Amino acid sequence: MSAKEYRTVSSAQGSLLIVEQAPQVAFGDQVIIRDHLNNKRHGQVIRTSEREALIQVFEGTGDLDLENTWVRFLDQSLEINLSPEILGRIFNGIGTPKDGRPPILSNVRRNVNGSAINPAARTYPREFIQTGISSIDGLNSLVRGQKLPIFSASGLPHNRLAAQIVRQAKLVDEESSFSIVFAAMGVSYADARFFQEEFADSGVLGNVVMYINLADDPPVERLALPRVALTAAEYLAFDLDRHVLVVLTDMTNYAEALREVATAKGDVPSRKGYPGYLYSDLAEIYERSGRIKDRHGSVTMVPVVTMPSDDITHPIPDLTGYITEGQIVLSRELHNQGVYPPVHISPSLSRLMKDGIGKDDTREDHPRVANQLYAMYAKAMETRNLAAIIGAEELSERDRRYLKFAEAFDSQFVGQGEDEDRSIIETLNLAWELLSMFPKDMLTRVQEADLAKYHRSAD
Amino acid sequence: MSETDNQGTIREINGPILTIQLPGIRNGEQVKIGNLGLYGEVIALKGEIALVQSYESTEGVKPGEQVFGLGKPLSVELGPGLLGSIFDGVQRPLDKVFLESGDHIGRGINLPALNRERTWHFVPEPGVAIGAMLSPGQLIGRVQETAIIEHRIMVPPNQSGELLELAPEGDYQLDDPIGRMQSADGKPHKLMLYQHWPVRSPRPYRRRDHGLSPLITGQRILDTFFPLLKGGKSAIPGPFGAGKTVLQQQIARWSNADIVIYVGCGERGNELVDVLETFPQLQDPYSGHKLMERTLLVANTSNMPVVAREASIYVGITMAEYYRDQGYDVVMLADSTSRWAEALREVSGRLGQMPVEDGYPAYLSSRLAAFYERAGRVETQTGAKGSVTLIGAVSPPGGDFSEPVTAHTKEIIQTFWALSKELADARHYPSIDWVGSFSEHVITAAQWWHQEISPDWAHRRKQALGLLARDAELSRIVNLVGPEALSSAQRWELEGAAMIKEGVLQQSALDPVDTFASPEKQFLLLDMVLMIFDRGSELIELGISVQELTDLPLMAKARRAKQTFSSDQCDKIRLLMEEFKQAFSKIRLEYAKFKEHTQ
């Protein structure tokens, strides 16, 4: 660490600071800034030349007096201390304690930027996680090491759903529970509070580490926060052999902070003013989940993305969907009909479901049942649209059956209690109950053996 | 890679772009950067000042650190041992990198792409005698690279001369010279089992040739409806989750190519792991050997440095051309070309170049065209025939096909497999939209199908597409005035289209039986569904109700046939067709009797 302090700040704007005559500053270097009141701020070098260094200040440059600002370069990237003691603690976006307790002492220090996991070091995630939620377990199953975001919108119960997943997630035949890394970016005090109480009520607080940046905390800190949180998650998973569930909320706030900084730096914008590198930047975060060869632990990620104006083609959900291994999409329509959780199954997807379900993992008919439910629901949606145009009474007998199915599906299969923890077998049996509304001949996605075993018809 | 004496200093670091002062460096030359020894390449020159893009993260690099010129542009090693490997975007072997730096990819790692320890059994080409004049690309020997692929050792494309010495049959390592030759200017050259080639220059060939036979992928919607010839170029655009990657993996698994090169360009790590874990187990339906024996992977996942992503597709295509030059039919899959274009955009943005559309530089379309131009069927330098088929996924933001990368790509390619979110949401896979897709290869493909499978192919294909078009028209009517407005014949057309969709077009990659369909099975399923439709139409004309036909228990059998009968069980599909013919005759007879009674 260098002791030299520079008093050559030549400009400050937004979150950016320029220091002159600092010729040997490393790119990505961590910076401590002391202002005229002797308060410390933190920053990171984002451009450096022999003449000057450009610094991004996490706390912003508000109220800085350039004459009386001292800058110290630490000659290292942003790093955090890690030890098992982080569990049960609360930190801010750059890993400083926020719970009034002392900082973590440890000789394990990690660079928060990580470097890419070697694809040759990964193993394919295939262990089914039972969340107890039928629309997820039955149709969009989550597996250990997956990144599966919740696409939501303002006013929808994504927090409650995320909390329910955290509470209920388990492996079917394993006792070990998940350690939780909770990363909150720009959330309201009420939302942060909601999660804290949730963790306390379910008695898991001691197994949770929280990184919290509230809506009125400095936005730039949000850029470091998920990296800090994931560094902790990787430590728990790959050093301490734990299975870690990371909840990141809300990635939309993260991306907005990124846009703010990019604009200030003068980066070329692509869509909606977001920088062209938003994709790569998000990928650096999301791709830190996974399973690694010969390591016992895993990092499973459930990011929350609120879609601005409910628009799934908005760059944030769009780019997220291009990176993550599926998405659980919430629907305002279902929510307004009182369905909880309002999971809209058509645009929802789990890309890693295929290897986590079936004979040895859940039940042999699971893949085909999911397929069949989707086929019936798709047809039912077509019928619903038709009914909206010509009136339900004009529909044929067969078509009306689809409408009845859709209703039952939304209310009984998708809809469930916030404390209702359904086993995967219960979910599959419920699926068959609904499919049995159709005669066997109409169910061509399942096998005849499945029909013989599970179809509820009289014959 | 070795340093030259050419040495300079770093002036500025802006993410992956560095400004350096290095007199005498060439544009495109590779450099070794700073104390960490990162690799990069020069992308612009202005006097003594060069702009460099780094393939690795520049975190921790300081102005004032040194830079060395490496004397040559980004090149790849080409020789036995490529197959079965996984490389990063600049051809570093990721399994070796794993041994060196562990779970995460370290920086400044300099490892040769090809294994130097392994020995190869070299068999010199009979008839290549000492004193012979060797021409560029000439075959001088062979090595059995994998159980199915014989690696043909060639004189490098830009060398020729008199053969002075050729090693006898035996086991050699890559660094053992296997011969010597003397070029016209009197200079001696060693002949090795491997060669180098700069990735941004296409490898030479004698002339272009026509594509003749279709690439059979085992996917009905591709082979039967929108065929692609070996040596063709195609694109798979689609929003996220529509099935681009699964489709490309299906092609990697089941296509009748000799060599498959799969480039994961800015996509998920787990998707490459999926290939790495499954291909060594899966059997190639043509050779019976493991798929990994003909496959190689290039991986620059979305979280790896963006500059190496830009390089990765050139690294992939150069290896593809190399096997083409050996006379093989190669398929290269790039998932996704949009991420490559974005890497281009990011670098151009950092260089302050003027963006034209959505932040992309003006040269986007010419770069895309030049890349796709490296596909094709050619006559090699020695007169053999080889091909590179290029299939690129395109990831349009928001699924909007009018965005620059999709729009420019569409102008360049010959086959366009457009994926639709609506179909994917309804779990109709592969979610290829038959209205928005096209193939310019249908006429040539038809010749193959007519010769190999059935003279009815083109006719049946056209009939099916016609029925699907009618389906769209009639569905519009239904949505306006309800199904009651349709005649029986029209409702039967809707049923026919539904059977085509479910019985023919939909094909699950996850279904163990239906994941691959031989051309024969493809045609039989199509023929069966259309036979049912034709005969059914006749009955309906006689006055039989649509319901009576749809209620036939046989109908469910027809829709299940694809997943019931494998490609080896085509006879059973024929038997099922016979059953249908009998059932229809029976209905016709009963109906005639019934008519007699009532008259």
Ligand SMILES: Nc1ncnc2c1ncn2[C@@H]1O[C@H](COP(=O)(O)OP(=O)(O)O)[C@@H](O)[C@H]1O
């Ligand atoms: N041909 C197919 N057969 C079965 N499932 C498919 C097929 N194509 C896509 N899918 C399903 O859709 C998901 C997303 O497909 P993928 O190819 O990863 O989409 P994209 O690459 O376009 O984002 C897959 O995980 C799989 O569940």
Ligand SMILES: [Mg+2]
């Ligand atoms: Mg994909």
